[in-house]
Amino acid sequence: MELFIQQVISGLATGSIYASLAVALVLIYRSTDIVNFAQGEMAMFSAYVAWALIGAGVPFWPALLITLVGSFIGGLLVERVVIRPVEGRPELTIVIVTIGLFIFFNALAGWLWTYQVRGFPSPFPQRTLELGPVRAGLPALGIVAVVGIVVGLLFLLFQRTKLGLTMRAAAENPESSRLVGIRVGWMLALGWGLAATVGAVSGVLVAPILFLSPNMMGAVLIFAFAAATLGGFDSPVGAVVGGLIVGVSENLAGTYVDVIGADLKIVIPMAIIVGVLLVKPAGLFGSPAVERV
Amino acid sequence: MTTGERDLLLEVRGLHATYGQGAVLHGIDFDVPTGGVVTILGSNGAGKTTTLRALSGEVSTRGSILLEGENLAGRSTEAIVRRGVAHVPQGRGTFVNFTVEENLRLGAHLRKDRDGVRADMDRMYEHFPVLGERREQQAGSLSGGEQQMLAVARALMLRPRLLLLDEPSLGLAPMVTRELFAIIGGINREENTTIVVVEQNARLALDLADMAYVLEAGRIVMAGTPEDVRDDEAMASAYLGYAV
Numbered sequence A: 001m002e003l004f005i006q007q008v009i010s011g012l013a014t015g016s017i018y019a020s021l022a023v024a025l026v027l028i029y030r031s032t033d034i035v036n037f038a039q040g041e042m043a044m045f046s047a048y049v050a051w052a053l054i055g056a057g058v059p060f061w062p063a064l065l066i067t068l069v070g071s072f073i074g075g076l077l078v079e080r081v082v083i084r085p086v087e088g089r090p091e092l093t094i095v096i097v098t099i100g101l102f103i104f105f106n107a108l109a110g111w112l113w114t115y116q117v118r119g120f121p122s123p124f125p126q127r128t129l130e131l132g133p134v135r136a137g138l139p140a141l142g143i144v145a146v147v148g149i150v151v152g153l154l155f156l157l158f159q160r161t162k163l164g165l166t167m168r169a170a171a172e173n174p175e176s177s178r179l180v181g182i183r184v185g186w187m188l189a190l191g192w193g194l195a196a197t198v199g200a201v202s203g204v205l206v207a208p209i210l211f212l213s214p215n216m217m218g219a220v221l222i223f224a225f226a227a228a229t230l231g232g233f234d235s236p237v238g239a240v241v242g243g244l245i246v247g248v249s250e251n252l253a254g255t256y257v258d259v260i261g262a263d264l265k266i267v268i269p270m271a272i273i274v275g276v277l278l279v280k281p282a283g284l285f286g287s288p289a290v291e292r293v
Numbered sequence B: 001m002t003t004g005e006r007d008l009l010l011e012v013r014g015l016h017a018t019y020g021q022g023a024v025l026h027g028i029d030f031d032v033p034t035g036g037v038v039t040i041l042g043s044n045g046a047g048k049t050t051t052l053r054a055l056s057g058e059v060s061t062r063g064s065i066l067l068e069g070e071n072l073a074g075r076s077t078e079a080i081v082r083r084g085v086a087h088v089p090q091g092r093g094t095f096v097n098f099t100v101e102e103n104l105r106l107g108a109h110l111r112k113d114r115d116g117v118r119a120d121m122d123r124m125y126e127h128f129p130v131l132g133e134r135r136e137q138q139a140g141s142l143s144g145g146e147q148q149m150l151a152v153a154r155a156l157m158l159r160p161r162l163l164l165l166d167e168p169s170l171g172l173a174p175m176v177t178r179e180l181f182a183i184i185g186g187i188n189r190e191e192n193t194t195i196v197v198v199e200q201n202a203r204l205a206l207d208l209a210d211m212a213y214v215l216e217a218g219r220i221v222m223a224g225t226p227e228d229v230r231d232d233e234a235m236a237s238a239y240l241g242y243a244v
């Protein structure tokens, strides 16, 4: 039983990381119908920026803050410079552009920082808390807390502020939004900036676990896809719940299902993606193909 | 024409509009007097919706659209809205997943005067009591008539200088339509809002309007007072369904 609870806790920690990247995917998807295949690489690039800052002597938390602000601006610029010109083009065109971005960020990181795998400092002390018979690592709890705070802030932004209302409106109905004077294009760019910021959180949190390298986010992106698919690709709440479920089931299956072990874990997100698409394509929280009046 | 004595809020000259390759408006001229109600009549496909979309910068145009002397042609929709032009599109265009109250707040997106916005919301709930009863309800769950009222109220939250209404009667029961037109007329009188209303329901629109234009295949074929249209045999039989 203790083992089970410990596996659940560490599953929630990895699940939180998937959740934050899945939220980033969802933020862009629901406002532009674009699946940003470069989301993971953008997060990886952000993690490198944080690593470079820390290497230059900036303490972890200020380095994270600077990285998040930089990621926001970077995401905004990517939208304005790369995505804007192809807005409204066929989906395949846009998909190819985001794959181009994937390759660009991967190559740029490799060029700037080489493909050598590097250690990344964890901001959390490597201690365990004893809660009765259950032991929980502080890093795991810290990850859950950081993602919880980020998701909470996003929730407040979208549900409690005028800017959030405006962004949601622009995502739902661009035409009517223009007719009330909303600058829809800028709202989409803001969405990219926010997505890059949330994604950066996932990159910085996963780097101490997977170690930093330009290819670090490949598998994480697939787990995040599974999370977003499970939650419903247009629901941020779904992305969070999906991320947690994927993380926990990954851990439990790795522990209790012998054939899966550590190496075959990648089967799990694949199975989830295929399963959800077959059984309930809209996911747990997604809106089924929205009806237009 | 009778517009000579009044100030013109809007002067449209030589307006052409195209979707991709196809031209839909072939150089139309019309005037909208300040504080007046102008109706544009025409059968399906005549170009009524396109005319309003041209005024809001939603289609590519040639020609001039002067709002108090300033040319709106070629400007973005957001910029035109900023100049006080509110548009209720055909088929309502409400934010269906947002509450009634949120829809009104979105309508006031450009306004900075919080107290004024609050007061205007209350005023909308007076004009449209059903909306007041449903303020926390999702717009998508309202009836067609209620959604149309919400769309009009949402547009009014801008405090527009010019209100463009595209077939407000579409899909509404006659009684609801009459109620809506009565409210629109009241708003025009009480708040001096200038209105352009496009309608197939010519009878009600002519009752409301001071000026009428008839559009056929992208050209204005008649301009005059509502009486002129009612008295014209061909127009009356085409748009009012009776012979004079």
Ligand SMILES: Nc1ncnc2c1ncn2[C@@H]1O[C@H](COP(=O)(O)OP(=O)(O)OP(=O)(O)O)[C@@H](O)[C@H]1O
Residues within 6 Å of the ligand: B019, B022, B024, B042, B043, B044, B045, B046, B047, B048, B049, B050, B051, B090, B200
């Ligand atoms: N998005 C579009 N792309 C191409 N052609 C269009 C588009 N919208 C309208 N048209 C064409 O423009 C012409 C005028 O359409 P418009 O919608 O302005 O007519 P309308 O007078 O509003 O008709 P209705 O009373 O049916 O609403 C029609 O021939 C229509 O097929």
Ligand SMILES: [Mg+2]
Residues within 6 Å of the ligand: B048, B049, B050, B090, B166, B167
């Ligand atoms: Mg029309």
